[in-house]
Amino acid sequence: MAWPFFALAKKAWMQPLTYKKGDISIEIGPGPKGVATIYDKEILLYIASLMVSKVEAGKAIGQEFSFSANDLFSVTGVNKSARSYTRLSEALERLQGTQIKTNIEAGGEGEEGFFSWLQEAKLQYSKGEGGVKRLKAVKIRLCDWLYRAIMVDRQVLEYASTYFQLGPVERRLYEVARSLCVDGQTTIPLEDLRLQMGYQGSSRQFKFALTKTIKEDPIPGFRFEIEDQGLGTVTAAGRTVREYLVKIIPESTVKRLSS
Structure with missing residues (x-):
């Protein structure tokens, strides 16, 4: 929450973002679809909530997650229209394409060079009658930096619904x-x-x-x-x-x- 990692925009933001104050340095570079926005961050918040639930249940947690788009939409209050599925695909592409460089450590470790929020992002489909594609699951892999921030630092604050x-x-x-x-x-x-x-x-x-x-x-x-x-x-x-x-x-x- 503390630092500006996301563009405050509803549409694609194609310009780099920087923040430098005191000992903190953040550089954000756009991917082909632009910089990840504050709306794209909903996906990361949802994943963080899944991680917290697993921790509380005593389950093992890796960096790979699979969930349905409907579950995500239900939590974030997004309607389940065709446009919402298109936006989800675009958001995943921005989260994977955005390049982040920061001296903020996560889990006691720093990162030299750039990294992306998601190391991998896939939309898994099945085909119904007439070859119509139906989205079965969203599969992602968190970047090392964010995974350490959540699992090791354990400084994730709660959000109001x-x-x-x-x-x-x-x-x-x-x-x-x-x-x-x-x-x-x-x-x-x-x-x-x-x-x-x-x-x-x-x-x-x-x-x-x-x-x-x-x-x-x-x-x-x-x-x-x-x-x-x-x-x-x-x-x-x-x-x-x-x-x-x-x-x-x-x-x-x-x-x-x-x-």
Whole structure:
């Protein structure tokens, strides 16, 4: 949740994404279908929920998983239309094609060079009458880095069930709030929040979007306040920019994503 690994877009995002702050460095490169989006991440969240369920049941867990598209759609609230199956195929291609390079360690180990979220992704079909294809199962293999992050670090936070009803910016805002407020409310500079969310627009656009979100209040378990810190420093362009802080206040216990 803490770091911006996914494009905040509904459509294909073809530009590279970067995040560098302090000791953290993240580079995301697009595959043929673009960078994996915050909506594509639903598949990884579903797999994580399967892994947690197996751990709690005392079952052995590898990096390979097989599940039905209908089960995935039921958890994420996606309708079972032909378009949904096409989007699933595109999402798997982006998750496998996206190239990630980061110095963030997982399971006490780092990765040199680039890796993808999925080492393998397949849609297994059967043929019915007239040669019509029917999707039987989705088969994937998680990358080593993500597998270690879930199985070794065991720092996967719980998601509210209403997360899947949020838009891309609201989803990311929820994730950052959830990761920052483990020990209670916190305050973060507006620009730092924009960078940590991976918001690609300007600071002005982000403040407008955040103000609108605060007014609508759609984020489960949290409320937000923007505090005006008065006039800031003069920029190289000769403009004086106001400084803002964002207070993130937890309101309730977040329910766990059920698989």
